Amino acid sequence: MWQWIHKWASPKHFYRVSTRGAPWLWGLALILLPVGALWGLAFAPADYQQHDSFRIIYVHVPSAMLAESCFALMAVCAVVFLVWKIKLADIVAKVAAPFGASMTFAALFSGAVWGIPTWGTWWVWDARLTSMLILLFLYFGIIALRYAFAREHSGGRAAAVLSLVGVVNLPIIKYSVEWWNTLHQTASFSLTKAPSMPESMWVPLLLMMLGAYALFGAVVLSRTRNEILRREHRARWVRALITDTCDKEH
Amino acid sequence: MSSEGGHSWARAFRYTFVRDLRLRIRHGSEWGSPLIFFALIVTLFPLATTPDRTVLVTFAPGILWVAALLAVLLSLDALFREDHDDGTLEQMLLSPVPAWLLVLAKMCAHWVMAGLPLALMSPVLGLMLALPSSVFWVTALSLALGSATLILIGAIGAALTVGVRRGGLLLALMILPLYIPVLIFGAGVVRLALDGVDVTPYLAILGAMFAAALALSPWASAAALRLAHSG
Numbered sequence: 207m208w209q210w211i212h213k214w215a216s217p218k219h220f221y222r223v224s225t226r227g228a229p230w231l232w233g234l235a236l237i238l239l240p241v242g243a244l245w246g247l248a249f250a251p252a253d254y255q256q257h258d259s260f261r262i263i264y265v266h267v268p269s270a271m272l273a274e275s276c277f278a279l280m281a282v283c284a285v286v287f288l289v290w291k292i293k294l295a296d297i298v299a300k301v302a303a304p305f306g307a308s309m310t311f312a313a314l315f316s317g318a319v320w321g322i323p324t325w326g327t328w329w330v331w332d333a334r335l336t337s338m339l340i341l342l343f344l345y346f347g348i349i350a351l352r353y354a355f356a357r358e359h360s361g362g363r364a365a366a367v368l369s370l371v372g373v374v375n376l377p378i379i380k381y382s383v384e385w386w387n388t389l390h391q392t393a394s395f396s397l398t399k400a401p402s403m404p405e406s407m408w409v410p411l412l413l414m415m416l417g418a419y420a421l422f423g424a425v426v427l428s429r430t431r432n433e434i435l436r437r438e439h440r441a442r443w444v445r446a447l448i449t450d451t452c453d454k455e456h
Numbered sequence: 457m458s459s460e461g462g463h464s465w466a467r468a469f470r471y472t473f474v475r476d477l478r479l480r481i482r483h484g485s486e487w488g489s490p491l492i493f494f495a496l497i498v499t500l501f502p503l504a505t506t507p508d509r510t511v512l513v514t515f516a517p518g519i520l521w522v523a524a525l526l527a528v529l530l531s532l533d534a535l536f537r538e539d540h541d542d543g544t545l546e547q548m549l550l551s552p553v554p555a556w557l558l559v560l561a562k563m564c565a566h567w568v569m570a571g572l573p574l575a576l577m578s579p580v581l582g583l584m585l586a587l588p589s590s591v592f593w594v595t596a597l598s599l600a601l602g603s604a605t606l607i608l609i610g611a612i613g614a615a616l617t618v619g620v621r622r623g624g625l626l627l628a629l630m631i632l633p634l635y636i637p638v639l640i641f642g643a644g645v646v647r648l649a650l651d652g653v654d655v656t657p658y659l660a661i662l663g664a665m666f667a668a669a670l671a672l673s674p675w676a677s678a679a680a681l682r683l684a685h686s687g
Binding site for chain 1: 612613616619620623626629630633634636637676679680683684
């Protein structure tokens, strides 16, 4: 068990194995996202109340889910990095942060655009919206803290502590629509209940969500691979890799 | 053995607490500045918006709380900085007494010098913001409890940035998002009191936040200080 974990934690092994995995994830994302988007935006029936404006859900929900999942991933990586000092976890946390921040922004922005036709305003100080805004600021704080240190290792550990502290915000976001009486609706999707919308509407949403997770995996994996190469550029196996690639090209 | 250990823990706590208090009292500017800052920020609002008392009183809870929050934020730099620079902090981390206990003692001393005075000063500033005297004690209570939570949360950030040069802005960037829940319920207490509604639910939530921060923060701050020192 421990040997298996240590093998996976070694950047070299991870780089080798992920060489085959990354194209698959990219492929999956590139199939699911366009199919889901086209289906949702062009073929799904319009909502009886919100008409075509409800189609923003196909962007809004996946980006909001990713924004939270990404933070959860960073928190898990933070524990792994702080407790077992596995550097790979720090690399994953580092590359996930900007992606999570951009997804949070996407969720807030698409929500603001959606707010105009449905609520008649860009922004309300509602619990869900405010807690998402806090999440965005937390992402910024974590990214800024990481780059404030001269040594990469210190920055990584400080960022890990802050992401663990910030994780208290996740349940607040999740339950904000249930604890407070707010303008934002409650979840329309859950693992335990049947969805509250017709099949022709939720199937494309499910495709978009799966596609978004595939994209998340693909981006994080590819950026992790790049970061491994950057950090280990003095290691022998990276040099061998580079000379190999150069040989093949000439 | 264990009772002897407990005894030395209590002594270490008391020594650290008294030492920090003594150092703070001797550096007058260090505990005076946040108070003056608090008063200054509160002064800015009526001048920038309106001196109309009926309007001002609706903003008063928010103004008092935001100003107190910023004053606490600015005071946080003093929590670990000097002890870090002269090496005292390193000795504390190396000592056989657990680091969280000493960190907690430092936080308590900080609250006495930078949190409690804000609460005690709030009636005077409330008077300037046309706050009725009936809500003075609730305001002071919410600030006393809230500032303790703010110091506990902020200590984690101060510990993380202790090794960073010019970490002030970075500290604000990290800590302000975490301050938002405390601000909402802290200012909420005063607003409820203004409306003449029962304030205990909001005070209870504020107390719950304090309890959670008290349980987690000394430990997290000590861990962050260790990280800052081990390189």
